[in-house]
Amino acid sequence: MKVKLTVNGKDITADVEDRMLLVHFLRDVADLTATNVGCDTTSCGACTVLLDGESVKSCTVLAAQASGYEITTLEGLARDGTMHPVQRAFHEQHGLQCGFCTPGMVMAIVSLLRENPHPTEEQVRTGLEGNLCRCTGYHNIVRAALAAAGGLGGSSPQAGTAEVPGEVPA
Amino acid sequence: MIPSSFTYQRAGSAEEACDLAAEYGEEAKYLAGGHSLLPLMKLRLAAPEVLIDLGGLRDLCYLTDRGSHVAIGALTRHHDVEHSDLLAREIPLLAHAAGQVGDPQIRHRGTIGGSIAHADPASDLPAVLLALDATLVARGCDGSREIGIGEFFQGLFETVLEPGELLTEIRVPKPAAAGWSFQKFNQRAIDWAIVGVAVQGGHVALVNMGSTALRATAVEAALAGGASPAEAAAYAAADTSAPSDIRASREYREHLVRVLVSRALTEASSRS
Numbered sequence: 173m174k175v176k177l178t179v180n181g182k183d184i185t186a187d188v189e190d191r192m193l194l195v196h197f198l199r200d201v202a203d204l205t206a207t208n209v210g211c212d213t214t215s216c217g218a219c220t221v222l223l224d225g226e227s228v229k230s231c232t233v234l235a236a237q238a239s240g241y242e243i244t245t246l247e248g249l250a251r252d253g254t255m256h257p258v259q260r261a262f263h264e265q266h267g268l269q270c271g272f273c274t275p276g277m278v279m280a281i282v283s284l285l286r287e288n289p290h291p292t293e294e295q296v297r298t299g300l301e302g303n304l305c306r307c308t309g310y311h312n313i314v315r316a317a318l319a320a321a322g323g324l325g326g327s328s329p330q331a332g333t334a335e336v337p338g339e340v341p342a
Numbered sequence: 343m344i345p346s347s348f349t350y351q352r353a354g355s356a357e358e359a360c361d362l363a364a365e366y367g368e369e370a371k372y373l374a375g376g377h378s379l380l381p382l383m384k385l386r387l388a389a390p391e392v393l394i395d396l397g398g399l400r401d402l403c404y405l406t407d408r409g410s411h412v413a414i415g416a417l418t419r420h421h422d423v424e425h426s427d428l429l430a431r432e433i434p435l436l437a438h439a440a441g442q443v444g445d446p447q448i449r450h451r452g453t454i455g456g457s458i459a460h461a462d463p464a465s466d467l468p469a470v471l472l473a474l475d476a477t478l479v480a481r482g483c484d485g486s487r488e489i490g491i492g493e494f495f496q497g498l499f500e501t502v503l504e505p506g507e508l509l510t511e512i513r514v515p516k517p518a519a520a521g522w523s524f525q526k527f528n529q530r531a532i533d534w535a536i537v538g539v540a541v542q543g544g545h546v547a548l549v550n551m552g553s554t555a556l557r558a559t560a561v562e563a564a565l566a567g568g569a570s571p572a573e574a575a576a577y578a579a580a581d582t583s584a585p586s587d588i589r590a591s592r593e594y595r596e597h598l599v600r601v602l603v604s605r606a607l608t609e610a611s612s613r614s
Binding site: 280284 | 343344345346347348349350352373376377380381384393395397421444445446447448450451530531532
């Protein structure tokens, strides 16, 4: 069937199998491989992307269901070569070990901060319930989310700027 | 994992969905948020030949105050139920429980109607809506009918819905008795409850203690007779048929349900 998705601001039209999963569309049709297939059972969150700005697990959405909607992947966050505040916070807080869960973690946090720009640590931990890090590097991931939200005091990455960490570039 | 082949159809209206279902008969399944059905299809435990996607039916996404009850469109997502100010004020049990379903990503896709129509006894909302004594509205080719939630669940993944009949609305009465609680025991957020308990006033309903969500009638009778939460909770496993599976044995669940019912009744009485 013919589907048309807007991925990171760009329209992509393709003829795909009705049963194609969104994550395979992103990786194999759109050639965007930041989105990882982890558990493939709606558990780990490695395949998290934004659908109309909200986090979803792309292993559990059909490309056909996403036709006509806007998808944002990790590749769509940086603007003009400048990292998104959540990406920068992961860099500065060393919010990763092996890196496999990182794209999904970043997208889940962008969605979380869009809904709740100033979460408490507990709200960050609850908000990341759908994302697993098998290196168990959760402390720095949570620190990165709080830093992106300006919740770590003076060294907040976006202090003094107008950037909104939950904002998705158009 | 990739589902076996099927034909995807997107319905533009409830009427069109019913027409498509009539056209394809028992080969077709409705697809709402897909967070119960698609995982089953990927495991090849379900293999419908046609999926009728209801995702575009925005007119079935609503939460409306109708005086004595709140009407909820069947395609309303868990996320929207969780964050509804109307429900937080009038039926906090439902808003709270919707916020305990899965994880944020799942709540962005999963719908209240999909969860009920799927009829998984391990899902949270069937038991919650049993405790709240909800009424369901289903639409078929010949018009709509109302179904009391107590008659809706027939067995594991089985409901009284006829083939092609579409769940369109959930009507939840505003509770007369204020005390409520929702207790859920699981190992990870994304797991189903090993056991769950929903309490609203004198109504007690159980998650994952049989082939359907069920009311703990022996507990309710004890409460009506003046028993304390601890005394009533002793009856929590009566007339249940809890499964034994990889997460817990039947005996473990029977113990756990008594513990959770006691906690739920205590919390509910602190809120009444």
